[in-house]
Amino acid sequence: MFIIIIGRIICFILIISIINLFLNEIIYFISKKILNIKPSYKWGYIFFKNKVFNSISNFIPLFIGFLLNKLFFKNYEFIIICIEKILNILFVLISLQLIIRVINSVMKISTSENNHQTIAVHSFSQLLKIISIIFCILIIIAIITKNNLVSILTSLGAITAIVILVFKDTILGFVSGVQMASTKMIKVGDWIGIPKYNIEGTVVEINLISAKIENFDKTVTSIPTYDLISTAVTNFEVMRKKNIRRIKRSILFNIQSFNFYDAEGLKKFKDVFLIKNYILVKQKEIEIFNKEKKLNSNINLNGRKLTNIGLFRQYALEYLYKNSKISQSETLMIRHLEPTPYGLPVELYCFAKTSESIKYEQIQASVFDHLLTAAKEFDLEITQVVTGNGKEVF
Known part of the structure; x- marks a missing residue:
């Protein structure tokens, strides 16, 4: 009996894996052909490079797995329940993967032009990733424990203060990014100086937590993003644009x-x-x-x-x-x-x-x-x- 169950589980996994591999190859082939015919599809090319279409194709073998589950293990209720939980968790993880890949693609498209909105898009995308990951973790906990998601969220209310404390820098970084984008204070590529840290160089990255500045001696200094609006920062970009x-x-x-x-x-x-x-x-x-x-x-x-x-x-x-x-x-x-x-x-x-x-x-x-x-x-x-x-x- 045990050997039969193990054999069915192996067959089940093999079928799902083969279908998934086959679909990924088809998606890859079709996407490449379309992009070769229409190379002007900028969005399509970036989605293709970030494997967004592969993530979408992963749902098909998952749904087939839900259909085959009861067929393979119709006399084993416990195994059906366990596999359903695993498939539900995989569904959540694939959804998370798809969300992250879409966010990365949109961010790539939005930041292709070096402008002030780059900072807001970068900060917002990272915040969205964090929220998505937390939300998916809560859903997985709800699946495993068979509890309602609302009740889990309610129980988290007691530790809200701790969560805010943990993500203090993230929240400040997001607010800073939005403020810099709206006021057009600093953007990636600007030549800035920060007397507080004795830094002068070019901004190479501004994310949710920190900003990276390449100094003129080719070293890179990282400072909290919030410091870009809370301390005195000299922006030499206007001087560079005037070329004086x-x-x-x-x-x-x-x-x-x-x-x-x-x-x-x-x-x-x-x-x-x-x-x-x-x-x-x-x-x-x-x-x-x-x-x-x-x-x-x-x-x-x-x-x-x-x-x-x-x-x-x-x-x-x-x-x-x-x-x-x-x-x-x-x-x-x-x-x-x-x-x-x-x-x-x-x-x-x-x-x-x-x-x-x-x-x-x-x-x-x-x-x-x-x-x-x-x-x-x-x-x-x-x-x-x-x-x-x-x-x-x-």
Whole structure:
């Protein structure tokens, strides 16, 4: 008797398995033929790659199993009940597999374009998977225990607080994803910086729990998704789209090298293209002012005079105006910062006509190479701080 039952069970399993294998091969062959004839079916191709059609075909041998169950084991009530439970559980698992594969396919289609909705779709799909898995587990428990699903859900009410605590990060991640998508704050592919974690790089993934950022040294940092809306995040994507990048750097000058220029001292700049016109205009303006005030211009503190630091500032400004790689439509200025014990910082504030790091650094280096060298022509000294070991550093 026992051997007969085992034999029937083996035959039952073999029949179901062969039917399933046969159907999968047919589905695969038909789907491939259709997609080869109509390659423009984007949805069909993604569903085919994610084996959605295979999951659908798995229901057919399952229904055949329900029909054959009583036929194979008509005199064995206990075995019929056990196999029905197993088939019901398989039905739930196949349904779960189908749901997950459909979600993956829809997510693939929805995120094929890199936009802000990617985050919401990704978060929602992961949340939907979690809910589906939990729901299927509850159904399986109901099948095994022969309890009503409603009564099982009611009994879970007592541990709702624990469930919320366990899935706290998931809930926060989902809310964050929806908020980022609706406000268009951050999307996959954006260049961002997070001062809290000292991170700067490109967002490569935002899911329900965490966000992955590829740093410029090619390492990957993972942070909780919720941190993208709860902490200060700098998004450089607008800068990249405008294709400009700010240059904000200062040169530290030795204040003791500052001096006035007289007419004789200004002669060496008469052929300097960038400031010769400025000098002519200023000299006339100063001369008129000093004559009106009847001031003795031989005394440096009397009247108005040009200084080497002021002339250099104007030269640097004209140099930036004439530089084709510096944006003229954005803020452009040369300004004094607050004097320090080491000297006077003169800051350049402008925007390079590129957001690419390599080109940007080349433009910035070129500008400062020229100005640091040009400062010598104005008898200006760049401050170098002497360290304890006797070495000089800027």
